[in-house]
Amino acid sequence: MASWPEVTTAKSENRHEIKLSGAAISKRISEDGLDKSLFQLTNINLLNISDTCLTIIPDDIKHLVNLQSLLLFGNKISEFNEHITSLPKLKVLDLSRNQLTRIPESLNKMKELTNINLSSNQIAEMPKIGDMLNLITLDLSNNKLTSFPDMEEANFPHLTDIKIKCNLIETLPGYVAKSLQSLKNFDIGDNQLKTVPGELASMAKLKELNLKGNKLSDKRLMKLVDQCRTKQVIDYIREHCPKSDSAPPTGKSKGKKGKKQEEQVPDDNISELCHSLKILHVEDDTIKVKIEENEVWNIRPFILCCVISNLKFDEVKFKKFIQMQTKLHDTVCDKRNIATIATHDMAKIPPGDIVYTAKPPKHLKLIPLSRAKAFTGEQLFQQLQAEAESLRKEKKRNVYSGIHKYLYLLEGKPKYPCLQDSQGRVISFPPITNSDDTKMSHESKTMLVEVTSHSSLGSCKTVMDKLLHECLLLGVADEEEGPYHTLTVQQVKVVDMEGNLKSVYPSRTDCVFEGAPVKVYRLPKK
Structure with missing residues (x-):
């Protein structure tokens, strides 16, 4: 059988x-099954076989040792092939909308995974899940689970999103609060829960909690849940829901008093012996980001921005700042697979709102960082590809380095994401580069920070929180050296083209630095 044209093109x-x-x-x-020569493409990073009649994942999947993303959603796969768990670099696994009934324990071998999507299958039981130090999102929605996955005593330092709605779960174990301390979005709606453990209220980073569609026996809690008031729901759980390992709370007033004392004691102890993060409320004249959702929704739909003011760089500190940004791209951003950071000198951006959109490669035009002339997206991609191939041959290695290693993130895309200033000038081309026109320097005083992601808004928040924390520790806004620093951050809104609010950063639930000597001041609107 002749090779499929897509496979031949990918190889050539x-x-x-x-x-x-x-x-x-x-x-x-x-008619003929999958083209077997597909599994000879051992250099591919991403394989997407979706919305087909595929019923079996061939054992030859084990040969694709460089895979980072395996997308097999919308097929008719009934068995999880354990050879998948031997793929050493796999970060994104999407087997949603198939006919899986069980998941093997060997899933725990996949320590590089950042995103797992097993939604819309027939899974009745999950194996015990051990430490997954890189996992960010887990989606088990629309299955037949009768119990919450056993995650007790496991470590998930970056797990921010769990979706497990539309199952048959009857009990939520209290240990989830301890095991899932980084969780920000927890969707356990449309299950069979009758009670909720009081431990949930101790999840300090939890922003969105969906309990709708359960059979809660507490009618007041049910009413709060139906009104989608997450903060009130969590407050109620704290005061009225017993912890799974203790007696019920003794009363509302005492609970409030206890809470107040608990919040005040650390503040009194810390006094001024801590870093200070000042968050300014968004003002009417603050720059906004308008997002063209119909253009970016299937390319790179998530973006957050903020403004850091009163910068006091010198050449040494600025070099450390750039090194820190590079390190974050390699770590929390997972080599730009999860998110990308861009920083701009606000003095070089004209007044007016910014637009986040996507353009065909031929129509996107910018002067890339450290380049002397303008390129279209298509020209820049081709130029970088040629440079990458030349460097690879020169160094006689089968890997790319520097910015060239991110090219595969755009390969084959019909449109490229970009940010335009109020004059229509492209100032950012994520995840590759931003414009030399708005380049930061050691003389910059105010900085626009932009984080984009194709995976989730939660990923953007995690990266932005980490960036602000690192800027604070570095003392980018302090003239004098000292043990503690101050940073001033202006909120920025992201709105749709009609002006409807999509997100604002930092919100009240962002910048929670547990265990760190940081005091966050949220200053009211003028």
């Missing part, structure tokens, strides 16, 4: 991504 052009989707692919699979 040394592509890092391959997508096989839809009715035409489904027909080929039903």
Whole structure:
């Protein structure tokens, strides 16, 4: 059988991504099965076989040792092939909308995973889940789970999003609060819960809690849940829901008093012996980001911004700042697979709102960082590809370095994401580069920070929180050296093209630095 044209093209052009989707692919699979030469493409980072009649994942999947993203959603797969768990670099695993009934314990071998999506299957039980130090999102929605996955005593330092709605779960164990301390979004709606453990109220970073559609026996709690008031729900749980390992709370007034004392004691002890983060409320004249959702929704839909003012760089401190940004791209951003950071000198951005959109490669034009002339997106991609190949041959290595290693994130995309200033000038081209026109320097006084992601808004928040914390520790806004520093951050709104609010950062639930000597001051609107 002749190789499929998509496989032949990927091989001849040394592509890092391959997508096989839809009715035409489904027909080929039903007639002859998958093209076996697909599994000879050992350099690919992303494999997408979706919305087809595929029923079996071939054992040859084990040969794709450089895979970072495996997207097999919308097929008819009934068995989880354990050879998947031997893929050493896999970060994103999407087997949603299939017919899986069980997940093997060997899932725990996959320590590099950042995103797991097993939603809309027939899974009745999950294996015990051990430490997953890189996991950010877990989606088990629309399955047949009768109990919450056993995650007790495991470590999930970056797990911010769990979706487990539309199952048959009857009990939520109290240990989830201890095991999932980084959780920000918890969706356990449409299950069979009758009670909620009081431990949930100790999850300090929890921003969104969905308990709708359960069979809660506490009618007042049910009413709060139906009104979608997350803060009130958590407050009520704190005061009225017993912890799974203790007696019920003794009363509302005492609970409030206890809470107040608990909040005040650390403040009195810390006094001024801590870092200070001042968050300014968004003002009417604050720059806004307008997002063209219909353009970016399937390319890179998530963005957050904020403004850091009163910067006091010198050349040494600025070099450390750039090194810190590079380190974050390699760590919390997972080499830009999860999110990308861009920083701009506000003095070089004209007044007016910024637009986040996407353009065909030929129509996107900017002067990339450290380049002397303007390129279209298409020209820059080709230029970087040529440079990468030249460097690879020169160094006789089969890997790319520097900015070139991120090219596969855009390969084959019909449009590229970008930010435009009020004059229509492109100032950012994530995840590759931003414009030399708004380049930061040691003389910059005010900085626009932008974080974009294709995975989730929670990922943007995690990265932005980490960036602000590192800027604070570095003392980018302090002239004098000392043990404690101050940083002033202005909120920025992201709105749709009609002006409807999509997000604001930092919100009241952001910048919670547990265990760190940081005092956050949220200053009211003038």
